[in-house]
Amino acid sequence: MAELANNSTAPAAQAIDEARRRKLLELVRGRALARPTDLAEDEVMVWPSLVVVEAVSAVVFLGILTILSVLVNAPLLERANPQQTPNPSKAPWYFLNLQELLLHMDAGLAGVIVPTLALGGIAAIPYFDRSPLGVGILGTSSKGRKIIAFSAVFTTVVLTGMILIDEVIGTGTQWGIGRYLQEEQGAPEWVGGIVLSALIMAGTIGVFVVFVKGIFRPTRRELIIALFTGFFVAYWVLAIFGTSFRGEGQELTWPWNLPLEHH
Amino acid sequence: MRREQTLADRITGSAVWRSVVRHGYPDTQRNQALIIASNVFLHIHPVKIKRYATKVTYTFCLGGLSFFMFLVLTMTGVLLMFYYIPSESQAYESMLAIEGSVSFGQLMRNMHRWSAQGMVIAVFLHMGRVFYTGSYKPPREFNWVIGVLLLVTTFLLSFTGYLLPWDQLAYWAITVGSNIGGAAPIVGPQVNRILLGDLQIGQSTLIRFYTLHVIFLPLIAAFLMAVHFWRIRKDGGISGPL
The missing domain is CATH 1.20.810.10 (Cytochrome Bc1 Complex; Chain C)
Structure with missing residues (x-):
């Protein structure tokens, strides 16, 4: 950069006419023209190559946002009333996955422990997967992309299945086992709500890992891809269930039967 | 031969303009580098970048x-x-x-x-x-x-x-x-x-x-x-x- 700074203090240099510049060029052959950067084959100047992309995407996005904001108003219901609990009451949509989990197990496990473990696990990924293989390639390889597809389908199907099974047997009863232990055997609530629920979740993830290992013989990176995809898809599947399929009393229902006031 | 000075030349050549913008029009590689390096908002970028990074x-x-x-x-x-x-x-x-x-x-x-x-x-x-x-x-x-x-x-x-x-x-x-x-x-x-x-x-x-x-x-x-x-x-x- 020092070289650049020196050059910038010589605006007179720009005034040198073309003929004289040629002569100068001959004089100091080799490194005559001020070349602030030596562009390698695979490099481009940030101005204009990157700045243009940023400017265009900013303008396009701002346009979309403005049009959306002109057309659709942000919701504003009646004044807050602590005496009148709406049914259903819902958290903001990005936490509705936690609220969905909450229906099936202990609140502390669903609302705090699971998300903390998930975020902690995600933050720790680079300390487990340190091989530089596959950097810069979406999904690492065609095998990686197959694992992503498999994991996404597996997660969607199994998660949806588990929610529906719970609905049939009794939501929050841990497939009836928790209810049986509590009602018939006098076990405390946490046995079902925490221990059984944690076992069911860990077991499902375990089965998933066995499937991925059996089918794909994955490397560490590929196994982490499978697990991350599981998290990524579960986040949205649960959020969609919470947002669009939970009506009065948090009963499963169709989206068109929901009150139209949740955003 | 000096070409005739346009109004734009006078403005961009003035002491006031030069006090704010310290680089010429960014149509040369040198000025393209300077515009990034001398602008506080743009200098978050490097001057040059790998081609794939703009995709x-x-x-x-x-x-x-x-x-x-x-x-x-x-x-x-x-x-x-x-x-x-x-x-x-x-x-x-x-x-x-x-x-x-x-x-x-x-x-x-x-x-x-x-x-x-x-x-x-x-x-x-x-x-x-x-x-x-x-x-x-x-x-x-x-x-x-x-x-x-x-x-x-x-x-x-x-x-x-x-x-x-x-x-x-x-x-x-x-x-x-x-x-x-x-x-x-x-x-x-x-x-x-x-x-x-x-x-x-x-x-x-x-x-x-x-x-x-x-x-x-x-x-x-x-x-x-x-x-x-x-x-x-x-x-x-x-x-x-x-």
């Missing part, structure tokens, strides 16, 4: 969009602050005033609301893009951790803003949300109490959420973003094929 289908602009939405939210948020009153008795009325009688108030509020939702989605998808391209791998481990903290900060920003309209949607969403936080083992009741500042949502909650939303969390986010962007450059630019 929209690699980044999908998601990180940039998240930052851009943060800027939109800051600007519309400041405008809303001129009118919004964080008081239990006046918050809802000030919302009605913003929507009903403030020029472009409804538009400002809509833009704030929709970009807030958009930012949560963009940050989340950005994490996905960074993960699937393996961009967290050494030497970028720490920046990935900063990114996870930024995701959490984004959630908290959105969550604290959710209460401010003081309507039924806001009130009960925050009730459910803070109950989830209050379910934490051992420290649950304390967490709930710290969040609400009271036994239930009221004036103390509103002023807490407001202060967190308009100054505390934005500062945290700005601090983390400064580290995040700085580390991208220090770790060798955005990732790419080896």
